[in-house]
Amino acid sequence: xxxxxxFFALLTLLLFGVQGFVxxxxxxxxxxxxxxxxxxxxxxxxxxxQLPIYNEIYVVERLIKAACRIEYPKxxxxxxxxxxxxxxxxxxxxxxxxxMVACGFDIKHIQRGxxxxxxxxxxxxxxxxxxxxxxAIFDADFVPREDFLRRTMPYFFxxxxxxxxxxxxxxxxxxxxxxxxxxxxxxxxxxxxxxxxRNRAGFFINFNGTGGIWRKACIxxxxxxxxxxxxxxxxxxxxxxxxxxxxxxLRNVTSPAELPSEINALKTQQFRWTKxxxxxxxxxxxxxxxSNLPLRIKLQSTFHLTNNVVxxxxxxxxxxxxxxxxxxxxxxxxxxxxxxxxxxVAFIGSLLFYTFSQKEIYxxxxxxxxxxxxxxxxxxxxxxxxxxxxxEGLISKKREFVRTPKYAIEKxxxxxxxxxxxxxxxxxxxLIEFLLALYCFFGVLSSLYFSEIAAVPFQxxxxxxxxxxxxxxFKHAWTARQLRVIRDK
Amino acid sequence: MNTASSxxxxxxxxxxxxxxxxxxxSPSVARLASLYLDEDRFEDARVLCEEGIARYPDYATAHLVxxxxxxxxxxxxxxxxxxxxxxxxxxxxxxxxxLLREMTPTTTVDLPMETAVAEDWVQVSPKHSADExxxxxxxxxxxxxxxxxxxxxxxxxxxxxxxxxxxxxxxxIRQLEEIWRLLTPPS
Numbered sequence: 001x002x003x004x005x006x007f008f009a010l011l012t013l014l015l016f017g018v019q020g021f022v023x024x025x026x027x028x029x030x031x032x033x034x035x036x037x038x039x040x041x042x043x044x045x046x047x048x049x050q051l052p053i054y055n056e057i058y059v060v061e062r063l064i065k066a067a068c069r070i071e072y073p074k075x076x077x078x079x080x081x082x083x084x085x086x087x088x089x090x091x092x093x094x095x096x097x098x099x100m101v102a103c104g105f106d107i108k109h110i111q112r113g114x115x116x117x118x119x120x121x122x123x124x125x126x127x128x129x130x131x132x133x134x135x136a137i138f139d140a141d142f143v144p145r146e147d148f149l150r151r152t153m154p155y156f157f158x159x160x161x162x163x164x165x166x167x168x169x170x171x172x173x174x175x176x177x178x179x180x181x182x183x184x185x186x187x188x189x190x191x192x193x194x195x196x197x198r199n200r201a202g203f204f205i206n207f208n209g210t211g212g213i214w215r216k217a218c219i220x221x222x223x224x225x226x227x228x229x230x231x232x233x234x235x236x237x238x239x240x241x242x243x244x245x246x247x248x249x250l251r252n253v254t255s256p257a258e259l260p261s262e263i264n265a266l267k268t269q270q271f272r273w274t275k276x277x278x279x280x281x282x283x284x285x286x287x288x289x290x291s292n293l294p295l296r297i298k299l300q301s302t303f304h305l306t307n308n309v310v311x312x313x314x315x316x317x318x319x320x321x322x323x324x325x326x327x328x329x330x331x332x333x334x335x336x337x338x339x340x341x342x343x344x345v346a347f348i349g350s351l352l353f354y355t356f357s358q359k360e361i362y363x364x365x366x367x368x369x370x371x372x373x374x375x376x377x378x379x380x381x382x383x384x385x386x387x388x389x390x391x392e393g394l395i396s397k398k399r400e401f402v403r404t405p406k407y408a409i410e411k412x413x414x415x416x417x418x419x420x421x422x423x424x425x426x427x428x429x430x431l432i433e434f435l436l437a438l439y440c441f442f443g444v445l446s447s448l449y450f451s452e453i454a455a456v457p458f459q460x461x462x463x464x465x466x467x468x469x470x471x472x473x474f475k476h477a478w479t480a481r482q483l484r485v486i487r488d489k
Numbered sequence: 490m491n492t493a494s495s496x497x498x499x500x501x502x503x504x505x506x507x508x509x510x511x512x513x514x515s516p517s518v519a520r521l522a523s524l525y526l527d528e529d530r531f532e533d534a535r536v537l538c539e540e541g542i543a544r545y546p547d548y549a550t551a552h553l554v555x556x557x558x559x560x561x562x563x564x565x566x567x568x569x570x571x572x573x574x575x576x577x578x579x580x581x582x583x584x585x586x587x588l589l590r591e592m593t594p595t596t597t598v599d600l601p602m603e604t605a606v607a608e609d610w611v612q613v614s615p616k617h618s619a620d621e622x623x624x625x626x627x628x629x630x631x632x633x634x635x636x637x638x639x640x641x642x643x644x645x646x647x648x649x650x651x652x653x654x655x656x657x658x659x660x661x662i663r664q665l666e667e668i669w670r671l672l673t674p675p676s
Contacts, residue, residue, distance in 0.1 A: 040532060040562055069634040071565045143627065146566045146634040172624055256630060 002323050009316040010342050016310050017346025019303055020353040023197050027356060030200040039154035044073050047149060047213075048132030052082040052122045054115070056140035057089040059258070064096050066143045068105050071150055078131050079107040082122040084115050117227035119209075124225045132216060139210035141258040143172065151253045152213050163218030163245030164237070166195065167211045170254035173261065179472065180259045182375045183266065185354055185368070187259075192251060192357040199249040203300040204241045209233035211255030218245045229283060231276025238284045238301070242291055251360075262480075263472040267427075270382055271389040274308040278393025281305035311386035317343070318380060318436070318462040321455065322443035329450050343458065350376070373461065374468075381465030384429050384436065430477070433470035437463055498524060509537075516541075519550040526554065531561035549578035553585050560588070566633045573668050590672055623647045625658075637669040 049067050053060055060081075067079050079100075083093050090111065097109045112125050127135065134156065138144050152165040168191045174184040198205045207214070209231075219225070222240035229235045241247060260266045281302075288301045354372060358365040440463035447455040505521040518541030525534035538555035542548060556571030568588075575585040623646040631640035644662045648655050 044563075065636075065639075066630075066634065069636060071563070143630055145630060147564070150564060170626075172627055175624075256626060 002320055002327060005316065006320040006324060009313040009320065010346075012313040013310060013317060013346045014342050016303070016307055017349035019307070020346075020349030023193050024349075024352045024356055026197045026201050027193055030197070038151055039158060041150050041154045043157065044076050045134065046076045046078065046132045047072060047134045047136060047153070048078045048080060048126070048130040048216075049136045049138065049144075050080045050082055050123060050126050050130070051138055051140070052084070052119050052126075053089065053093070053140045054084045054119075055087050055089050056085070057087065057092055059140050060089055060093055061096055062143060063138065063140050064093070064100065064107070067138065068100050068103070068107070069146050070144055070148055071146050074104060074106070077106065077149075079105060080126045080130060081107065081109050082126045083109060083111050084118075084122055086115075117225075120225035120227035120232035123232075127216070127219065127224065130216065134213055135216050135219065136213040137210055138255070139257070142210055143256050144211075145255065148253075148255065149213070152250065155248045155250075156215055159246065161244065161246050162215070162248055163222075163240050164207050164212055164214045165248045165250060166205070166207055167250050167253040167255045168192070168195075169208065169211055170256040172256050172258050174259070176259070176261050178371075178374060179263060179266065179378075180261055181368075181371055182378045183259045185358065185371060185375050186379075188361065189354045189357045191249075192360045193353055195249045196251045198300065198304070199247065201300075203297055204238060204304065205247050205249055206237040206304075207233045207247070211257070215245075221245070229276050229279035230272045231280055234277060234280045234305075235283065238280065238288070238305075242284075242287055262476050263469065264427075264476055264480075267382070267385045267429075267473070270386055274311065274386045274389035275393040277305060277308050278390055279396070282393070282396075308386060308390055311383045312390055314380055315383040315387050318383065318440065318466075321459055321462070322439065322446060325443065325446045325450055325452050325455060328452070347376075374464075377461045377465035377468060379465070380462050381433065381467075381469030384433050384466075385469075388429060427473075430470050430473040433466045433473070437466035437470055440466060498527060502528075516545065516548070519548065519554050522551070522554045522558070526557055526561065529561070531558050534558045535562065547578055549575045549582065552578065553582065556585065556588065566635065569635055570633075576668075576671065577664075586671060589668075623650060628661075632665060637665050637672070641665050641669065 049070065051063055051067060053063070056063075064079070064081060070077065081093055081097060083090055085093070093109055097107050100107045108129075110122075110126055110129075112122065115121070117124065123137070134153065136144075136148065136152075148167070152167065155162050155165050169187055171180070171184045171187070173180055175181065195205050197203075218240050219236065222236055222243055222245065224236075225232050226235055226239075237247065260269060285302060285305060288298055291298075293301075351372060354375070355365075355369060358368050362368055440459055443459045444456060444463055447453070447459055502521065502524050505517055505524065508515055508517060509521060518537050522534040522537045522541070525531075525537065535555065535558040538551050538558060541551045542555065545551065552571045552575040556568045556575065559565070559568035559571060572585045572589040575582055576589070579585075623643055625644075625647065628640045628643035628647065631637075631643060641662055644658045644665070648658045648662075651658075
C-alpha cells in the first residue's frame with residue numbers, strides 16, 4: 001500500500017519534473033531566434049497607469065513618484081492611485097497626489113470606500129474612468145523604470161492583436177537574506193525560462209499582476225477583471241488569450257520590485273498564488289479543452305495552470321520516505337531503488353531549469369547556484385502551506401484576499417521588525433512543519449542505521465526544509481509579537 | 490530647407506556613406522550622423538552613433554550627436570545619459586550643457602530635499618531611519634529617472650550603512666553631484 005502511494009506520488013513529480021526538461025528543450029530550440037532591438041515608439045496615445053494599493057504607507061511615496069517619472073508626454077499620461085486603504089496611508093497618498101497635481105501631472109486619488117472584489121474590484125473601478133487606451137499596472141512594491149512605456153508600448157503597434165505586454169520582474173533586495181535569495185531564484189526561473197519559452201513557442205502566458213501593460217480594448221473584450229478567483233491576473237490572461245489576443249513577454253525589459261523578507265508574509269503570498277491558480281484551473285481548463293486550439297497548447301495550458309498540484313505530492317513523498325526504509329529492510333522490494341532514481345530524474349529536470357535561468361541573466365550564476373539545495377529544501381518546506389492552499393482551492397473555500405505586506409527593505413541590516421504590518425499570528429501549519437522536521441530527522445537516522453545512503457540526501461533536504469521554514473515562522477512571528485507588546489504599552 | 494541645400498546635404502551624405510563602407514573604422518560617424526539628424530533620420534543616426542561609440546568609447550562628439558538622436562526619438566533618459574557622458578569627456582562642451590539644461594525641467598519631478606547636496610555626503614537627515622530602502626540598483630534607477638537628488642540621497646544612505654564601500658559610492662556621489670550642479674541654474 002505504502003509502495004503504491006509512493007509510486008503514484010513519484011510518478012506525478014516525475015511528470016512535472018519532465019516538464020522542466022521540456023522547458024529547457026524549448027529554451028535551447030528557440031534560443032537562436034534573434035532578439036530584435038527595441039522597436040522605436042513613434043506615437044503617444046493616452047496611457048493610464050493604475051496603482052492599486054491597500055495599506056502601503058512605507059512604499060507608496062516611492063511608487064507614486066516613480067510612476068510620475070515615467071517618460072511620456074505629460075498630457076497623455078494619466079495616473080490612478082486606486083486606494084483601498086483603511087489606515088493613514090490615505091492621508092499620505094492625498095498629500096503626494098496634491099504635490100504631483102501641482103507639478104502638472106494628471107493624477108487621481110480614487111477611493112471606493114469598500115474593498116469589494118479586492119484588487120480586481122479596484123482595477124475595475126479605475127477602468128470605468130480611465131482615459132488611457134493602454135493600461136499599465138504596478139503594485140505598491142514596484143519601482144517602475146522611466147523607460148517602461150517607451151520599451152513596452154511599441155509592441156502594440158507592431159501587431160494589433162497584441163493585448164498585453166509583460167516585463168520581467170527584477171529584484172531590489174535579493175541579497176537581504178537566504179529567504180529573499182531563494183525567492184529570487186524561483187521567480188527568475190518562472191520569468192527567464194518559463195514565460196520566455198511559453199511566449200516564443202506560442203503557448204499561453206500570464207500577466208503577472210504587475211509590471212505589465214494592457215490594451216484597454218483587450219481587457220474589455222475578455223470580459224473585464226473577475227473577482228471569483230484569488231489570481232485575477234491569471235484568470236483574465238487566459239480569458240483574453242482564449243479570445244484570440246496575443247501576449248508579449250519581454251525578458252530584457254525589467255520592472256524592479258521588493259521581495260517579501262518576512263516568512264509569514266511570504267507564506268500568505270504563496271498560499272494566494274497556489275490557491276488562486278487551482279481556482280483558475282477549475283474555472284478555465286474546461287474552456288481550454290472545449291476550444292479548438294492545437295493539442296500542444298491545451299496540454300501546456302494544463303501544465304501551466306495545475307503545476308501547483310506538485311505540493312501535495314512532495315509532501316506525500318516526504319512522509320512516505322521514512323516507512324519505505326523499513327519496508328525495504330523487511331523483504332526484497334528491489335524496486336525501491338528504481339523508484340528512487342525516478343525522483344533523481346525529476347530533481348535533475350528542476351536543477352537544469354533553474355541553472356539555465358540563472359545563467360541567462362547573471363554573470364555570477366555559478367555562485368548563485370550554490371543556493372540550489374537550499375532552494376529545493378525551501379520548496380519542500382513550503383509543501384505544507386501550499387498543500388493546504390491546493391486543497392482549499394479544490395474544495396472552493398472562500399477566503400479573504402490577504403495581500404503580502406511590504407516594508408521597503410532592500411538590504412541586510414534593514415529591518416521589517418519595527419513596521420506595523422507584520423503578521424503576529426502563528427498558524428497551525430508552522431507546528432505541523434516543525435513536527436515534520438523532527439519526523440524527517442528520524443527518517444535520516446533510520447536510513448543511516450540501515451545503511452540506505454542513497455535515501456539520505458533527499459531526507460536531509462526534507463528535514464532541513466521543514467526545519468528552516470518552521471524555525472523562521474516561529475522566529476518572525478515571535479519577534480513581531482514582542483514588538484507589538486512594546487508598541488502597545 | 491531649400492532644394493539646393495538639401496541636394497548638397499544628400500550628396501554629402503552619399504559621399505560620407507561611401508567612405509564609411511570603404512573604411513568602417515572611419516571616425517566620420519559623428520559627421521554623417523549629424524547630417525542624418527538634419528534630415529530627421531533619427532534611427533539611422535542612432536545606429537551609426539552607437540556603432541561608432543562601440544569602437545571609440547571616448548568619442549565625445551559621437552555621444553553628443555547620439556544624445557540628440559535620443560531626444561528626437563523621445564528617449565529622454567538615454568539622451569540625458571549621453572549628454573552627461575559628452576560633458577564628462579569634454580567639460581567645455583556648451584551645447585551638451587545647454588541641451589541637458591533645457592530638457593531637465595520637463596522630464597523630472599523635482600523633489601524637495603532636506604539636505605543640500607553640497608553638504609558632507611555622509612551626513613544624512615535623521616528622518617531617514619534605519620529601514621529606508623537602499624541598494625545601488627535603486628540609486629541607479631533614480632539616476633536614470635533624472636531624479637539626481639534622490640539618487641544622491643540613496644547613495645549617501647548606502648555609505649552610511651556600508652562604510653567599507655565609502656570610496657566606490659563616494660565616487661558615484663561626486664559624479665551625480667557634478668551633473669546636478671550643471672543642471673541647477675545659478676540662483
